[in-house]
């Protein structure tokens with residue numbers, strides 16, 4: 001059977017087609033349906049990703065608390081979390097940087113008394129295109145904190161989570177958004193909220209929307225930052241039109257709801 005599948009794929013590829021949709025294994029899809037949306041809830045995702053606790057043995061005391069980012073103190077996070085109510089079990093964030101928005105969402109979950117929901121932070125921690133354009137920009141290139149030519153901002157993120165005491169809530173997934181989406185799709189994961197704030201290039205944002213749009217639980221939302229960026233706005237409008245959905249705005253965030 002695998003041989004036949006690879007033959008079909010090879011033939012399709014030969015004629016210019018690629019298989020775009022990830023086939024969710026039947027067992028994962030059944031588990032997702034049975035659990036009301038998420039085959040792997042937050043704790044299961046942490047266990048499946050990290051054999052060892054990512055915070056264990058990490059000394060955060062040498063770092064100041066510095067979650068400086070963009071759009072991370074928005075009132076939209078608390079409002080959207082409130083809209084999801086007690087059913088909210090998982091938030092996926094694409095583009096975390098130093099953790100500003102993830103920590104804001106963690107605070108909002110605390111305020112709602114939601115102890116079960118986890119936040120999965122997907123980021124390469126290598127910066128986006130605009131981070132590599134100006135070597136004199138302290139908030140982007142400078143904050144990447146290159147060590148021997150390789151960014152180390154991940155450790156500032158980790159330290160911020162520890163300073164805020166949110167280690168049990170926040171799980172890092174250091175990966176590209178594309179690969180992380182495949183990982184989640186293969187396990188039948190569905191999230192009540194998915195925050196898109198990774199690359200701001202039109203093609204990348206559109207690809208994130210296509211990949212993560214399918215991972216939103218029924219009644220959930222995909223939302224994001226930077227509506228004023230042309231690339232973001234055009235990608236969101238294109239995706240919403242194709243899905244026959246409307247884009248609404250909550251504070252500074254764009255939001256697309258998935259019907260229940």
Ligand SMILES: C[S@@+](CC[C@H](N)C(=O)[O-])C[C@H]1O[C@@H](n2cnc3c(N)ncnc32)[C@H](O)[C@@H]1O
Pocket residue numbers: 068069070071072094095096097098099100101102122123124125126127128129175176177178197198199
């Ligand atoms: C604008 S910052 C995120 C800001 C953050 N949400 C905050 O509150 O400050 C964008 C982040 O997306 C990450 N990123 C860009 N492209 C990515 C990709 N293809 N996959 C994973 N992460 C990516 C960058 O490393 C960067 O940390």
